[in-house]
Amino acid sequence: MSATAPPLAAATPQHSGRAGGSGLEAARLRCVLRLGDTSLVLGQRLGAWIGHAPALEEELALANLALDFVGQARLLLGYAGELEGAGRDEDALAFLRDAPEFLNLTLAEQPNGDFAHTIVRQWLLDNWQLEIYQALTASADTRLAAIAAKAVKETRYHHRFSSGWLIRLGDGTGESRQRVQRALDELWRFTDELFAPDEVDERASAAGIAPSLPELAPRWSTRIEQELRAATLQRPAAQPYPWHGKRGAHSEHLGHMLAEMQHLPRTYPGARW
Amino acid sequence: MSNDWPLFEVFIRSRSGLEHKHVGSLHAADARMAIEHARDVYTRRLEGVSMWVVRSADIVASDPGEAEALFEPARDKVYRHPTFYAIPEEVKNL
Numbered sequence: 341m342s343a344t345a346p347p348l349a350a351a352t353p354q355h356s357g358r359a360g361g362s363g364l365e366a367a368r369l370r371c372v373l374r375l376g377d378t379s380l381v382l383g384q385r386l387g388a389w390i391g392h393a394p395a396l397e398e399e400l401a402l403a404n405l406a407l408d409f410v411g412q413a414r415l416l417l418g419y420a421g422e423l424e425g426a427g428r429d430e431d432a433l434a435f436l437r438d439a440p441e442f443l444n445l446t447l448a449e450q451p452n453g454d455f456a457h458t459i460v461r462q463w464l465l466d467n468w469q470l471e472i473y474q475a476l477t478a479s480a481d482t483r484l485a486a487i488a489a490k491a492v493k494e495t496r497y498h499h500r501f502s503s504g505w506l507i508r509l510g511d512g513t514g515e516s517r518q519r520v521q522r523a524l525d526e527l528w529r530f531t532d533e534l535f536a537p538d539e540v541d542e543r544a545s546a547a548g549i550a551p552s553l554p555e556l557a558p559r560w561s562t563r564i565e566q567e568l569r570a571a572t573l574q575r576p577a578a579q580p581y582p583w584h585g586k587r588g589a590h591s592e593h594l595g596h597m598l599a600e601m602q603h604l605p606r607t608y609p610g611a612r613w
Numbered sequence: 614m615s616n617d618w619p620l621f622e623v624f625i626r627s628r629s630g631l632e633h634k635h636v637g638s639l640h641a642a643d644a645r646m647a648i649e650h651a652r653d654v655y656t657r658r659l660e661g662v663s664m665w666v667v668r669s670a671d672i673v674a675s676d677p678g679e680a681e682a683l684f685e686p687a688r689d690k691v692y693r694h695p696t697f698y699a700i701p702e703e704v705k706n707l
Contacts, residue, residue, distance in 0.1 A: 395618070395640065396640075397639050397640060397641065397650040397653065397654060400650075400653045400654050400657075401649065401650065401653040404653050404657065497652075500649070501649060504645060504646065504649070508642070508646075
């Protein structure tokens with residue numbers, strides 16, 4: 341992780357003061373940014389497979405996933421821009437913020453690695469999104485509920501794709517099994533963040549905007565357990581990991597990814613196709 | 614990798630009530646993956662409401678060498694077309 345990443349308690353994105361109004365509105369904005377940034381970062385990562393996937397058909401599958409995530413990010417960041425009320429649209433939020441302002445889950449920004457790494461990252465996050473989006477369809481925030489209702493359909497397909505590959509690789513050849521277990525062991529520490537609530541989550545949950553993460557955690561854990569068993573893989577031991585991207589404290593990988601992603605709009609402001 | 618995977622033929626039903634039509638082929642490790650690949654390759658623009666996949670090796674095809682024997686005999690049977698018959702004046706609704 342970056343030596344300059346702020347410690348957890350000090351990770352306060354610059355825009356939180358501009359959210360206007362009560363602490364609830366600030367929490368709402370941060371919740372929406374966390375979801376939107378996670379989708380954006382994951383979509384960007386998946387898009388980098390184009391031209392490199394192991395088969396033409398898989399390349400299209402990964403590109404389709406990437407487009408779903410970018411689509412989710414557009415809806416969520418567009419909404420975040422309105423909530424913020426500072427005149428930033430989805431593009432300004434995506435391309436003109438620096439890494440500490442991004443509130444995505446640390447897992448989403450991890451490098452593609454080999455195909456097994458990409459599949460494990462995807463599978464862990466698909467299971468997370470399944471719980472989150474399903475619960476968000478009943479959000480008191482009707483805008484968020486509508487976005488979740490669209491996203492949850494996409495997520496069900498993403499999960500079908502990633503769990504299928506997890507089982508195929510885990511219960512596959514000696515090499516595929518070894519690679520997917522290694523990816524699982526390396527990425528597992530980032531799952532600590534998925535359902536660890538902070539004051540933003542608690543505030544949003546108390547207001548009925550977002551689900552209670554501790555209530556969703558066991559459901560996620562049970563499905564992970566079942567699917568790992570089907571894949572004949574070992575669940576790694578719990579590993580507390582204190583650097584939480586959703587608080588702006590990222591691993592060293594996000595900055596590099598953003599440099600590439602943001603290069604064009606920053607170099608040529610307002611550039612259009 | 615896809616060279617190691619068997620070939621599947623893909624059939625898509627574009628709307629309810631229409632038949633499944635052959636749209637192309639793709640490689641996949643098994644039937645489940647073939648459905649996923651068919652979805653990703655052939656239904657990206659809302660082309661379908663239903664998909665069939667079948668392993669290409671399981672399709673029994675006619676032999677092009679037998680085309681004459683199979684198809685030529687039908688060539689001179691024009692009376693098999695309904696347009697061959699003149700419809701009598703008295704028949705109003707046919």
